[in-house]
Amino acid sequence: MGSTAAPAAPHVRIAIIGSGFGGIGLGVRLRQAGQTDFVILERAGDVGGTWRDNTYPGCACDVPSHLYSFSFAPNPHWPRSFSGQPHIRAYLEDVTDRFGLRPHIRTGHEVLQARWDAHRLRWTVHTSGTTLTCDVLVSAAGALADPTIPDLPGLDGFPGEVFHSSRWNHDYDLTGQRVAVVGTGASAIQIIPAIQPAVERLVVFQRTPAWVMPRADRAITGLERWLFRTVPAVQKLARAGVYLTRESTVGAFVRHPALLRAATVVARAHLRRAVRDPDLRAKLTPDYVMGCKRILLSNDYYPALTRPNVDVVASGLAEVRGTTLVASDGTRRDADAIVFATGFHVTDLPIATRIHDAAGRSLADAWKDGMSALRGTTVAGFPNLFLIVGPNTGLGHTSMIYMIESQVNYIMDALRHLDSARIAALEPRREAQDAWNDRVQARMRRTVWALGGCASWYLDSRGRNTTLWPGSTLSFRSATRRIDLTEYTTVPARTPDSLPATTAPEAVR
Numbered sequence: 001m002g003s004t005a006a007p008a009a010p011h012v013r014i015a016i017i018g019s020g021f022g023g024i025g026l027g028v029r030l031r032q033a034g035q036t037d038f039v040i041l042e043r044a045g046d047v048g049g050t051w052r053d054n055t056y057p058g059c060a061c062d063v064p065s066h067l068y069s070f071s072f073a074p075n076p077h078w079p080r081s082f083s084g085q086p087h088i089r090a091y092l093e094d095v096t097d098r099f100g101l102r103p104h105i106r107t108g109h110e111v112l113q114a115r116w117d118a119h120r121l122r123w124t125v126h127t128s129g130t131t132l133t134c135d136v137l138v139s140a141a142g143a144l145a146d147p148t149i150p151d152l153p154g155l156d157g158f159p160g161e162v163f164h165s166s167r168w169n170h171d172y173d174l175t176g177q178r179v180a181v182v183g184t185g186a187s188a189i190q191i192i193p194a195i196q197p198a199v200e201r202l203v204v205f206q207r208t209p210a211w212v213m214p215r216a217d218r219a220i221t222g223l224e225r226w227l228f229r230t231v232p233a234v235q236k237l238a239r240a241g242v243y244l245t246r247e248s249t250v251g252a253f254v255r256h257p258a259l260l261r262a263a264t265v266v267a268r269a270h271l272r273r274a275v276r277d278p279d280l281r282a283k284l285t286p287d288y289v290m291g292c293k294r295i296l297l298s299n300d301y302y303p304a305l306t307r308p309n310v311d312v313v314a315s316g317l318a319e320v321r322g323t324t325l326v327a328s329d330g331t332r333r334d335a336d337a338i339v340f341a342t343g344f345h346v347t348d349l350p351i352a353t354r355i356h357d358a359a360g361r362s363l364a365d366a367w368k369d370g371m372s373a374l375r376g377t378t379v380a381g382f383p384n385l386f387l388i389v390g391p392n393t394g395l396g397h398t399s400m401i402y403m404i405e406s407q408v409n410y411i412m413d414a415l416r417h418l419d420s421a422r423i424a425a426l427e428p429r430r431e432a433q434d435a436w437n438d439r440v441q442a443r444m445r446r447t448v449w450a451l452g453g454c455a456s457w458y459l460d461s462r463g464r465n466t467t468l469w470p471g472s473t474l475s476f477r478s479a480t481r482r483i484d485l486t487e488y489t490t491v492p493a494r495t496p497d498s499l500p501a502t503t504a505p506e507a508v509r
Contacts (some may be wrong), residue, residue: 013037014415015134016124017111017351020049021401022140022388024092025070026275026408028099032072039134040101041112047096050144051088056187057194059085062215062297063439066239067246069179070095076228082217082297107131111354116383118358121424121491123384136418138411140388141351143467144344148242149302150182153212154320161337165191166344173338180325180335182317184210185297185457187287188341192298192310201309203325203333208454209283211290215297225320246398250472253291253396257448260290274302284312291396292452346467347371347460357381371466372437373426374487375480377407383427383491385505386411392440393476394458394468396449402473411478417483425491432487443470 014030016023019042030038046052058063061068073095079087096102109127114137116123123137140337147164149155155162162334163169165187180199181188188204191210197200228235252259267290275281284305305312315327325332349371353364366381373379376393377386388407395403417423444450447470449458458467469476 009124009131009133011122011133012039012442013134014039014136014138015123015132015290016040016138016140018042018140018142019047019096019105020051020140020145021070021092022142022404022407023047023049023138024095024101025401026138026140026388026411027101027104027403027410028070028072028095029412031099031101035415036104038104038315040105041109041111041125042105043128045107046090046093046492047101047105047462048092049107049142050166051085051092053145054085054166054168054187055170056165056191058190059187060084060190061088062186063246063399064242065220066235067242068401070401071239071405073098074232074239075502076225076232076235078219078220080219082109082215083114097203111351113354113356115356115360116358119381121383121494126291135424136384136386136415137355138386138388139351139355141349141396141440142389143346143349146345146350147340148342148345149340150342152317154322158320158338159323160335163339165339165341172336174199177333177336180205180333180338182338183341183342183343184443185341185343186294187195187343189296189298189301191299191341193304196304196310199238199309201311202304203313203335205313205315205317205325205327206221207328208285208297209286210293210295210501211264211286211313212270212296212298212301213263213267214270215299227370243398245401246254247472247474249397252448254443254472255469257289257291258450260448263295264290271302275306277306280305280312283312286454288454289448289452291448292454293296293456293458294396346457355385367373370460370462370464372433374433374436375410376469376476377410377480378428378433378488379416380428380433382424384410386414392469394439395473396458396468398473402470403476406473406477406480409477410483413481413483417485418504421490422493423490424493426483426485426488427491428488440470441465444468453460 004396014505016026023040027040044052064081065083069075069091109129112128114123114125114127121131122135124133127488130317161172174195175198177199179199180203181192182205184206218385271281271284275284313327313331315329315331317325318328319326325333325335352367355363371391373387373390376390379385388404393403414426444465449465449468458465461468
C-alpha cells in the first residue's frame, strides 16, 4: 500500500512573535486595516510581555502614564501619573479585548525555530504547540523578555532561595530573612524600598551607582479622570504636553551632553537631602556623566538605603561560598536569599538563535559582529522578516510606545507593497543596511552614551551601542514613515502553476 503525503502545515499570512506592546500594537493595526489572516504566538499563558512577567514588589513604569500607551487607545482611567505594573498589564489586556485580538492569539506557543523557505517563499515556524507556515514573520519578542543571571562560582551550591526580579517567587516569604539584592538598576531601586521594611537584613551589591532623580508621581484625581472620559481632547492635550516635555531633552543626550549638568545638580541635591552619611553618599555618587547609563526616578530608594537593616556594598558580587556572598572587593555578607536585578539579554537576543535564513544560518550568527538592521526593522538575508524594537530603536528619554508605533507604520506600508504590487518577498539590500548603520553609529559617537565614561547594558560585547536611537523620536518617525523600495530586493509573486501541489491551508489551532 502506498504512503500518503503528510498534510500541509497550517498557513497564515502573518505570524507575530510576542504579545507585549509590539505584538498587540501591530495586531490592532492589522485588524483596523481589515487584515484578519494573522496569529500572535505567545509562549506564556496570557498577553502582556514584560508587564506580565515582572510582578516584583514595587514594579512600575518610569514614563508618564498618558505617554506610555497607544496613541489610538488612550486610557482615561490611569490612577497615577506614573502607573504600576498591574494597571499597565490590565491596559494591555483591555486593548486586546477592545480590538478583538483574542481569536488571533495562541498562548503556550513558544517559537522554537523559524526558517525561510526560498523555494516556497514563506517561513516555516515550529512552536511548542504546532508547526505553521506564514508569508511574513514579525518578531515582537522585545529586549526585556529573557533575564540574565551572572555565572558566578559557587552559585549552584547556595542553599537558599535564588530568583531573578522578572521571575519573582511569590511563594517565598522574605519576611525576617537575610536578603541580597544584586544590582542597582531600574528594577532594584523599586524592589529595595518595597522589601526593606519586611526583611531582617538587606545587603545591596552595587557595581556602579546610578543617577537618581526625584519621581514627580501623584494620584490622578477623580475629576481629572472624569474629564478625560468625557472630553478626550483634554487627555490628548495632556499627552502632547508630556511628549513635548520629554522630547525637548533629547538634544542633551544625543548632541550636547554638557546640557545635563543642570539635571546633575538636581540629582546631587536629591541625594544630599536623603543621605546624610557622607560615606554612604560617596558610595552612591556616580563618577560618569548623567545619562550615560539609564537615569532612574525614585523618592524612596535613597531613604531605604539609610535604614539600619540595609548595607550597601560598593562592589559587584563575584563568588558564592555556601551562604556567604563574596564581592569583587573581598567584602563578605551572609544571606538566606538572593534576588538578581541584573537585567536582560538585550544585545544577544535569544530569539535571534531561533530564526534562520534559507541556508540555516541563524539571525544570531548574522549578528555575531553586533546587531544591525535597516531602519531597525529588517535584516539583509532574511526576507519578509520584520522586527519591532529591533537594533538601535531604544530610547533614553521618552516612551518606547512612540517608536513601536513608528515601526508598525513601516511594517504596514511594507505589507501594502507586498499586497498591491504582487511582490512575494522583500529583503533589504546589504549596502542599504550598512549605509543606514554607518550613519547611526557615526551619530552615536557624539552622544552621552559614547562620551559619558560608563559601561552600560546599552553596549554590546564589542562596546558598540546597538540598542539606542541617537536622535529624536520625530526623526525616527520620519525615517520609517514609508518603505523605500530602492533599499530592497523584491521577489515577484509566483503563479499557482509554479508552486508544488499542496493541500488547502488549515486554521492554526
